[in-house]
Amino acid sequence: MGVTRVYSYTLAGKAGVTPEQVRKDFSEYGIKGNRRGGYLTESLIRAIEVIFSRDRKSNVVVVGMGNLGQALSRYERFAGRGINIVATFDIDPYKHKSRSDIHVYPMERLEEITERFGVTVAILAVPEISAQEVCDELVNLGIRGIVNFSPVLLKVPQYVVVNNVNLSDEIESVILSVRRMKEEQTLFL
Amino acid sequence: MGVTRVYSYTLAGKAGVTPEQVRKDFSEYGIKGNRRGGYLTESLIRAIEVIFSRDRKSNVVVVGMGNLGQALSRYERFAGRGINIVATFDIDPYKHKSRSDIHVYPMERLEEITERFGVTVAILAVPEISAQEVCDELVNLGIRGIVNFSPVLLKVPQYVVVNNVNLSDEIESVILSVRRMKEEQTLFL
DNA sequence: TGTATTTTGTGAATTGTTTCACAATAGATC
DNA sequence: GATCTATTGTGAAACAATTCACAAAATACA
Secondary structure, eight states, X not given: OOOOEEOHHHHHHHHTSOHHHHHHHHXXXXXXXXXXXXXXXXXXXXXXXXXXXXXXXXXXXXXXOSHHHHHHHTOGGGGGGTEEEEEEEESOGGGGOOSSOSOEEEGGGHHHHHHHHTOOEEEEOOOHHHHHHHHHHHHHTTOOEEEEOSSSOOOOOTTSEEEEOOHHHXXXXXXXXXXXXXXXXXXXX | OOOXXXXXHHHHHHHTSOHHHHXXXXXXXXXXXXXXXXXXXXXXXXXXXXXXXXXXXEEEEEEOOSHHHHHXXXXXXXXXXXXXXXXXXXXXXXXXXXXXXXXXXXXXXXXXXXXXXXXOEEEEOOOHHHHHXXXXXXXXXXXOEEEEOSSSOOOOOTTSEEEEOOHHHHHHHHHHHHHHHHHHHHHHO
């Protein structure tokens, strides 16, 4: 778009943080700007690509093809971020064979496919009851990172990274904040 | 289940935090336990229900019935947390009328339905391009809280609460951590 | 080329959060 | 009922993150 330089306050505005934050973070990672000249977009983008490994693609699998698993496997935005869903799995793959979506494999083929595609990260969207069991299986197959959508605190070895996403919590926290704000407001009337 | 008392370290273990954290948080909200006796489950649950407004149900709407919106509208776990999806909306409701799911209304009926059911919180799962526009509409109709699934920083008045959920970020952060850990490990070999 | 101005880069100050450590005490045990 | 023990409750200490404030440097402009 022809923009060659950006300033800490521009980025801060877009990201909803303070300019100091932006500068401190950049400085932390050795990203240098020019005093008075701001940051050069090209080199900035390259630096960020390296820091976030955006220069490489990463193969991941989705395990559990319920509502959420299906939605995640069709989510187009992952591609643009180097997140490449190579396969999806379910205990009952025939249940979901319906449309011409991404192929659903039975759990038995997990090992073969994770190995073939060098998958180290899995998205876990199975029911609460089987979450820990499936998690153990994944860890045994060499999975090193799990994005966990079940409301369960997974027990994993220290070398495995887990990121918990709890949709109920996200919504509840907004409901709570809204209630709190309303209560505050009525106090002033 | 007949359990009448719990201890800070029990809860801490289940939640993956320290016992001190549990006690400090409880103390912050005036939840009292008995020295040596722990916390009484019954009164603890009641206190938490009040703090998180779990004693009341909250009506919410889902706006945008793409993959994610559909998955969210079918997510059974919300009910058990007092989150009640009363209606879903899309610009093109006929596209999604297929199965006997929850009813999809056209955007034109947003006002009528939010008013009727006293909806103050909306789940926004529309494409990036229309996110701000739909958000403005929601705010105009009196929505006070938004759970935003589009990768956009929404501009809203101060009295509106926004909670951003970025699925690409969640997955990317795990990918990153895994790469970092692997790099660390190879250094030791 | 010199001066004014803008923006970075970063120590220091502030603010916020987590952990420590231990007195107070309720309950268990004899 | 006296003593022992486990657990809470919370100030103080340590740690972490954010904001402030300003010198240093690069550009703009005369």
